[in-house]
Amino acid sequence: MPFKSDTLSQRMEHACYPIRELFPLSEEIRKTGAEIYNASIGDPVPYLGTASYVVKAYRKALKEGKTSYCRPPGDFGFLDEIAKRYKRLYNLDIDSSKIFVTQGLSEAVAFLVESLMDKGRGAVLFNPYYPVYAPTVGLFGGTVVLSELDEGHGWAPSKENLEEKIKNAKSAGMDLKFMLVNNPNNPTGSMFSRKYLEDVVEVAKNNDLLIISDEIYDEIILVKEKMTCIGEVAKGVPHIIMNGLSKNWGGTGFRIGWVIMPEDDEGSKKLREGFTNLLSMRLCASTPAQLAGVEALSNAKAHRRYLKYIVKNIKERAEFMHKRLNEINGVSCQKAKGAFYLFPKIDLSKTKFKNDKEFCTELLRKEHVWVTRGSGFGLDSHLRTTVLPPVDILEKVAQGIENLVRC
Amino acid sequence: MPFKSDTLSQRMEHACYPIRELFPLSEEIRKTGAEIYNASIGDPVPYLGTASYVVKAYRKALKEGKTSYCRPPGDFGFLDEIAKRYKRLYNLDIDSSKIFVTQGLSEAVAFLVESLMDKGRGAVLFNPYYPVYAPTVGLFGGTVVLSELDEGHGWAPSKENLEEKIKNAKSAGMDLKFMLVNNPNNPTGSMFSRKYLEDVVEVAKNNDLLIISDEIYDEIILVKEKMTCIGEVAKGVPHIIMNGLSKNWGGTGFRIGWVIMPEDDEGSKKLREGFTNLLSMRLCASTPAQLAGVEALSNAKAHRRYLKYIVKNIKERAEFMHKRLNEINGVSCQKAKGAFYLFPKIDLSKTKFKNDKEFCTELLRKEHVWVTRGSGFGLDSHLRTTVLPPVDILEKVAQGIENLVRC
Numbered sequence: 001m002p003f004k005s006d007t008l009s010q011r012m013e014h015a016c017y018p019i020r021e022l023f024p025l026s027e028e029i030r031k032t033g034a035e036i037y038n039a040s041i042g043d044p045v046p047y048l049g050t051a052s053y054v055v056k057a058y059r060k061a062l063k064e065g066k067t068s069y070c071r072p073p074g075d076f077g078f079l080d081e082i083a084k085r086y087k088r089l090y091n092l093d094i095d096s097s098k099i100f101v102t103q104g105l106s107e108a109v110a111f112l113v114e115s116l117m118d119k120g121r122g123a124v125l126f127n128p129y130y131p132v133y134a135p136t137v138g139l140f141g142g143t144v145v146l147s148e149l150d151e152g153h154g155w156a157p158s159k160e161n162l163e164e165k166i167k168n169a170k171s172a173g174m175d176l177k178f179m180l181v182n183n184p185n186n187p188t189g190s191m192f193s194r195k196y197l198e199d200v201v202e203v204a205k206n207n208d209l210l211i212i213s214d215e216i217y218d219e220i221i222l223v224k225e226k227m228t229c230i231g232e233v234a235k236g237v238p239h240i241i242m243n244g245l246s247k248n249w250g251g252t253g254f255r256i257g258w259v260i261m262p263e264d265d266e267g268s269k270k271l272r273e274g275f276t277n278l279l280s281m282r283l284c285a286s287t288p289a290q291l292a293g294v295e296a297l298s299n300a301k302a303h304r305r306y307l308k309y310i311v312k313n314i315k316e317r318a319e320f321m322h323k324r325l326n327e328i329n330g331v332s333c334q335k336a337k338g339a340f341y342l343f344p345k346i347d348l349s350k351t352k353f354k355n356d357k358e359f360c361t362e363l364l365r366k367e368h369v370w371v372t373r374g375s376g377f378g379l380d381s382h383l384r385t386t387v388l389p390p391v392d393i394l395e396k397v398a399q400g401i402e403n404l405v406r407c
Numbered sequence: 408m409p410f411k412s413d414t415l416s417q418r419m420e421h422a423c424y425p426i427r428e429l430f431p432l433s434e435e436i437r438k439t440g441a442e443i444y445n446a447s448i449g450d451p452v453p454y455l456g457t458a459s460y461v462v463k464a465y466r467k468a469l470k471e472g473k474t475s476y477c478r479p480p481g482d483f484g485f486l487d488e489i490a491k492r493y494k495r496l497y498n499l500d501i502d503s504s505k506i507f508v509t510q511g512l513s514e515a516v517a518f519l520v521e522s523l524m525d526k527g528r529g530a531v532l533f534n535p536y537y538p539v540y541a542p543t544v545g546l547f548g549g550t551v552v553l554s555e556l557d558e559g560h561g562w563a564p565s566k567e568n569l570e571e572k573i574k575n576a577k578s579a580g581m582d583l584k585f586m587l588v589n590n591p592n593n594p595t596g597s598m599f600s601r602k603y604l605e606d607v608v609e610v611a612k613n614n615d616l617l618i619i620s621d622e623i624y625d626e627i628i629l630v631k632e633k634m635t636c637i638g639e640v641a642k643g644v645p646h647i648i649m650n651g652l653s654k655n656w657g658g659t660g661f662r663i664g665w666v667i668m669p670e671d672d673e674g675s676k677k678l679r680e681g682f683t684n685l686l687s688m689r690l691c692a693s694t695p696a697q698l699a700g701v702e703a704l705s706n707a708k709a710h711r712r713y714l715k716y717i718v719k720n721i722k723e724r725a726e727f728m729h730k731r732l733n734e735i736n737g738v739s740c741q742k743a744k745g746a747f748y749l750f751p752k753i754d755l756s757k758t759k760f761k762n763d764k765e766f767c768t769e770l771l772r773k774e775h776v777w778v779t780r781g782s783g784f785g786l787d788s789h790l791r792t793t794v795l796p797p798v799d800i801l802e803k804v805a806q807g808i809e810n811l812v813r814c
Contacts, residue, residue, distance in 0.1 A: 007584065007617075007674040008681045009525040009547065015684035020479060045475035055474065058695075059466045067462065067660045068452035072427060103510045103662065106689040114546070118416040132688050139521070140416065177414065210414075253474045253694030255510065255662070267414040274415045280424035281539050282513040286693055287660030288465075 014138030018131050018376025022364050029368060037396040039385040040370040042186065042340065043252045047388045048310045050250040053302040057295030058254070061288040070284040073276060074101030074258070078290045081297035082258055086241075088300070089218075090229040094262050100275060101285045101293075105216055105244045105257035109136055111278045112212060112240065112259070115271055116177045117142030122169055124179035124209065126157055128343065128377035130186045145169045145176065146378060151345065154334055155190035159199040166207050178210035179203075181230065184217040184338025187377045187384035189318070191221065191337040194228040201234045210267065211239040216257075217339035219248040219307055222315045225337065231262060238263045245289075247339075248307065249296045254289040314340045317387040317394055324398040325385075330405045340387050343374065344401075348381050351405055356380050359404065367400030421545030425538050425783025429771050436775060444803040446792040447777040449593065449747065450659045454795045455717045457657040460709040464702030465661070468695040477691040480683055481508030481665070485697045488704035489665055493648075495707070496625075497636040501669050507682060508692045508700075512623055512651045512664035516543055518685045519619060519647065519666070522678055523584045524549030529576055531586035531616065533564055535750065535784035537593045552576045552583065553785060558752065561741055562597035566606040573614050585617040586610075588637065591624040591745025594784045594791035596725070598628070598744040601635040608641045617674065618646040623664075624746035626655040626714055629722045632744060638669060645670045652696070654746075655714065656703045661696040721747045724794040724801055731805040732792075737812045747794050750781065751808075755788050758812055763787050766811065774807030 019040065026036055073079070079096035086092040102108040109132055117123065117140035125133055127146040134144045147162040149155040162179075169176055181200060183192045192200070204211045213230035221227050230239050244257030261272050296303065318336045325333040325344045330351070333344035346359060353359040356373040360383055363369045374382025385397055426447065433443055480486070486503035493499040509515040516539055524530065524547035532540055534553040541551045554569040556562040569586075576583055588607060590599045599607070611618045620637035628634050637646050651664030668679050703710065725743045732740040732751045737758070740751035753766060760766040763780040767790055770776045781789025792804055 008522055008677050009528070011525070011547075012522055012681045012684070015681055015688065017479075017684065017687035020687045023478070041476065043476045045472075049472065050474040055469050055472075059469050062462050062466050062469075065452075065456065065462075067457040067658060069448065069450045069659045071430070072424075103514075104690060107510075110689065115415055115419055118418070121416070135688060140418075251474060252476045253691070255691070255693050270415050274419045274422055277419070277422035277424065280427045281422065281542060282517065283511060284660070284662070286662050286696065289693065 011139045011141070014135045016135050019372050021376070022361065022370060025361070025364055026370055029364070034368055036368050036370055037389070037393050037400065038370045039389060039394070039397045040372050042386055044247065044250045044310060044340065044388050045252050047390065048250060048313060051296065051303065051306040053299055053306070054245070054249050054251060054292050054296040058288055058292035061291035066288050066291050068287060070287040070290060072279040072284050074099065074285065075287070075290040075294070078293045081294050082260070085297050086229070086231065086260070090232050092229065092231045092262070094260055098260060098262050098272065100259045100279060101290060102257040102259060103282070103285045104246065104255040105214065105242050106132055108242050108257045108259045109133065111275055113137055113140050113142070114278065115274045116210070120175055122174040122176045124162070124166060124176060126181065128187055128374065128379040128382070129180070130182050130214065131376050133180055134378065143174060145174070149188065149190070151334065154337070155185065155188040157192065157196050157200060159203060162200070162203050166203065176207065176209055178212050180212045180214065182214040184220065184227070186217070186339055187341050187374070188334065188343045189336025189339050189341045190334065191225060191227065193225070194233060197228050197230065197233050201237055205237045211237065212242065213239065214242045216243055216247050218243060220311060220314060220340060221338045222311065222318055223337045227338065231260070236263070238265050238268050245293055245296055249303070250310065251292070251296070254286065254292065256285060256289050256293055314387060317389070317391060318342065320391050321385065321387045321394045321398065324395065325401070328398070328402045328405060331401065336387070341384055342387060343382055343384050345382050346405065352407070356383055359383070363400055363404050367403055369397050369400030371397065418546045418548070421542045423542050426779050428783070429768065429777060432768070432771055433777055436771070441775055443775050443777055444796070444800050444807065445777045446796060446801070446804045447779050449793055451654065451657045451717060451747065451795055452659050454797065455657060455720060458703065458710065458713040460706055460713070461652070461656050461658060461699050461703040465695055465699035468698035473695050473698050475694060477694040477697060479686040479691050481506065481692065482694070482697040482701070485700045488701050489667070492704050493636070493638065493667070497639050499636065499638045499669070501667055505667060505669050505679065507666045507686060508697060509664040509666060510689070510692045511653065511662040512621065512649055513539055515649050515664045515666045516540065518682055520544055520547050520549065521685065522681045523617070527582055529581040529583045531569070531573060531583060533588065535594055535781065535786040535789070536587070537589055537621070538783050540587055541785065550581060552581070556595065556597070558741065562592065562595040564599065564603050564607060566610060569607070569610050573610065583614065583616055585619050587619045587621065589621040591627065591634070593624070593746055594748050594750045594781070595741065596743025596746050596748045596750065597741065598630070598632060598634065600632070601640065604635050604637065604640050608644055612644045618644065619649065620646065621649045623650055623654050625650060627718060627721060627747060628745045629718065629725055630744045634745065638667070643670070645672050645675050652700055652703055656710070657717070658699070658703070661693065661699065663692060663696050663700055721794060724796070724798060725749065727798050728792065728794045728801045728805065731802065732808070735805070735809045735812055738808065743794070748791055749794060750789055750791050752789050753812065759814070763790055766790070770807055770811050774810055776804050776807030778804065
């Protein structure tokens, strides 16, 4: 067939990203001059800024001419600082040769899935999930197996449900390769306790699955509980830790993530080799941004100050929004323990809307309130709102939701 | 099968990047304290620097807090400046909604191939080719069809050879989707004349193939001939223009490329949609680097000054190296018209080496001269040397080659 309307590869039916799907409508509304109350995108920068000491280091790197290609797996100095971070925060001993710098965490996810998925293979996700995971598995031929998080119990994973889903998939002949955990969690704002993580590791071990843990919000903790890094509870079991500069340092526009593959089993070794080849084929991640990363991770005092400031604000906003949403008849919402999202349930039977996609589209069109539909995260009758904007904007968001639930 | 040694996806057998394969050996040698004469990587920054006016704009963007996520297809202002550049240089009228910013040109290649290739499909490359192209086609299930460039005629494409190769592939049942041109050319340093490009467009048109043109070196022209952009000769025929900040501005470490899909046929429209979805899934390219791009493209006067400086130096070095290599018995080398590479042929029958991989490995090990094997670009018995280092280092490179050809 020639280059015509049938031109896209079959895999492209999986390419989508629900968080941005209302972007065209939002641009239409903006053109009319109307204000939009935007709680759709997990970008702390417009409301809380980027850590200024990191921006300063970024500018310094540029001034000093650090603008050439970097080695594909990442700048040596940056890799060393990443290793030290995990010693400091989680008492993990990680060799820097097992760390890889990526162009944001999204490149990390794409390259891991590209390395591991094929037709006939599968990956386990917890539902709801961050919307990039599932389409990426599909793009590379794999099938997603979903294990439900328990909304009634603070979005906890269920060992029984997980075991059952894995068993069923295996019975159906699926070759499962990994399970992907996101902790603290986007979209729910929950945090997996150490006990729950130990359960997950046990299931992974019993089923020979790699565990990939996306911990991009691991220092944005809104409660007294301690964050558990997967590396603390998965020693000896193949696992991967992902993180980056986007959230804990407010460096969303920098596009710097990292991947740690600490284990020495055969699978992990092969994966490191393959992953390195994919990194080489895209040459490197931004050189000056990686040097900003050196300062981001090594200046612990400046980082504590920035974190204190953003966590205080996010906590206040999350508490306000949690209370406000639960006051709405037809809306119920779990408390956030980490990250900067809430994932309220909407009782659509009380509304005129068939599903949350219709609800969210109308919410933007009529109320100029922009949030993301829960079904984009795998779970209908929900919506995801960030708690990053100041309280007066969050009040507009809540009011818009209330108006629409009532109408 | 569990997560063990069989863990990588089948596609990963294609993941490789020959330009960096001697990196481990080079690091070994460096550890001994020995100096390496490195002409392996196409990075102008260590020798000629980055355009200082662009670095200044990059620092300004950071100072002004431009550090949040950007819209996935790119910053509006940057897209506008890219459109203006093509009007100014090539008199093309391009709507900025048909331009997309990528994390380097390598991301552009990956996403285009991901959008277009599948099992049973194929892509036409000219041999020798830039090493990222062929493995990327393989990674996404496609097959590469090679059409030989004619070394004896300044690496010109041959219309007859191209037509024949396409005919044979189609007879064998292959569903060809695109052909990829790289002009000015890496590794040969050649430039396709307008006439040759017109031939290529005619063949593409007759065979319903999309033309993708990688023009990352389009302002590094070492002769009086004028560069022809594919957009000038392919109106009405589906085509794509790729470029970025890496070479013409010396911004290799910034990771900013762009893709233009100017045509309005059904295939191009579908491709724009699919490509946009892939861009959304990785959120955005670096925001401050894109704002540096605005200045890079809009400050034409500062850019002319930078270009004049680098082209003068590259030209002198290319001329020196061309002459010097041709003086070696057993080495013959075509003149470079653009970019910053030479691709000399080595008469291996006069040496003890079976192939150019052995030759280049020994060259690095024994002479501490680091160049890249031609077979990595699809053509054995050649090597690629950059002409970026100053003449005294290029002399060491040539001397090392001479020593090894003689031994």
